[in-house]
Amino acid sequence: MTALALPTREWLRPKPSALPGFGLTLGFALSYLALIVLIPLAVLVWRASGLGLSGLWTVATTPRVRAALETSFYLSFAAALVNAFFGLVIAWILTRYRFPGRTVLDAMVDLPFALPTAVAGIALAAIYASNGWVGSIVEAVTGLKIAFTPRGIFVALVFIGLPFVVRTVQPVLMDLDREVEEASATLGASRLQTVLRVILPALVPAVLTGFALAFARAVGEYGSVIFIAGNMPFISEIAPLLIIVQLEEFNYTGATAIATVMLSISFLSLLAINLIQSWSRRRFGDV
């Protein structure tokens, strides 16, 4: 799992071990991460720094940028929440029951990973549009349009984030000791009490990991969203699209400024989730 390792005091002087390789692997990991992650991101920040902090703030608080950032982060958060819940349910069904078509269902979970996101966006837009299969029914029943509104963005973000929760929870659920549930039953607990008080707490760290991954993916998603969003400034425009718009206008500084703001918010959110996660790991097990 992708827990962010928190530095402890001991890391500076690792204890001598029968399994050497700390120096070598740490060196490799750092140079690799620098090449792939840190240097590109540093260049981004460096380009944006031409504006200075106040300049960044001005860009970030432009009404249109602010609206896009809010759309992106709020909808990503909501989509990740929904994925956390339904991903858990799907993982539960896939691990706990044997039924015809289970392996097919299991394979289908990964489709959002495999499909080019633009294809997904076009397909979603087609069925969720006012004249699409699902869209027309929803509109007839509730009067709400889905495609080409923020609701459409939400649908796309749920779609692309689904596999993360399923795939992080599934192995943990599979390894969960059946005896613990049986112990709960012999002590008089109902099935619901067993699920709520014994099984779910054991899954909390995995669900949080899946949530964080789904959230991070949703924030950065571009391809599927732009086809279904309608992309109306102030209403259904996501931050990554705004960056592209800036780039197309050769406003590199503006684009990097928005990107830097997104990066900071993302990093802080992920850091927060990781802190909760390491707390819950201590609290809920992984003993």
Next chain:
Amino acid sequence: MTGIAVRGVAKDFAGTRALDGIDLDIRPGELLALLGPSGSGKTTLLRSIAGLEPLTAGTIHFGGEDATGLRVQDRKAGFVFQHYALFRHMTVAENIAYGLTVRPRAERPARHEILRRVEDLLDLVQLPGIGKRFPGQLSGGQRQRVALARALAVEPRVLLLDEPFGALDAQVRKDLRRWLRDIHQRTGHTTVFVTHDQEEAVELADRVAILNRGRVEQVGSPDEVLDHPANAFVAGFVGQAVRLDVTVAEGRVRADAIELGAAPAGIPDGAASLFLRTGDIAVVRSGGTTSGVVTAITRSAASRRLEIRLSDDLPAVEAEVSLDQQVARGERVALTIRADRLFPATR
């Protein structure tokens, strides 16, 4: 105190028969061991009593009440698992209190009452003051004590333990055996425990039920099963005996043309199985019914154990001699053999 009556219990797992018509009476307040090799059905029987396995056939009564159709939750059978099955995300105190806190509000004891009960149970299992720790911070022996306290907290009608010491090392095992005996004497619960270790069974239990291939071979006190095994299987399984294929003719027992001794009355002539324990073979100065060559000598605290070959084709047998008796490896020694545990060969 509640006795358990098991009648005609059968259990099939996907076509294979795990329990094949078990009849067993567990007396109120007794400590009974279910002993058998792996695959004998002992754990399945224990789980059936707890309600964790639905039966294919048969009934189970708890003290006169038919419990066959009762759900696990309603049987009030305390169960202790081999690998503890503690809730890792709860403290020790929360683990022990769990069975009380899941009760419906009307039946749930008051908070301070629960806390007091947890303290009492921690004292009973000799782990006072560890209530705030998590299971991950405890040793295996401590975890199993907590698991027992958790099972006792709900005041179960019967206590069922599935290889409770199976995952622990030898010394802890020994301590916990004595400790479980004490707890049983103090609380008086009808207790059934599963083990594959015959030493553990005879040391701990009031009575031992020996299972083999889904059937009960014998039920009796440790003395009964050790001294009067009901059949060849029991004789071979308890008492660390060496099995020799022998023939009985005219009241004498022979193995591989070696005369071993007199056969007990009532054994028909023909092929038979003889089970020899260390106590059945005495090394004597002279005379003896037969002789053998000492192939190995091992030392224990109070005696010496000899591995003796009667002939090249027979399996080695073991004898115990006192420390002052001088024996060298390779020496031929005179033996008297008591051929008590002799069963006609089954075909």
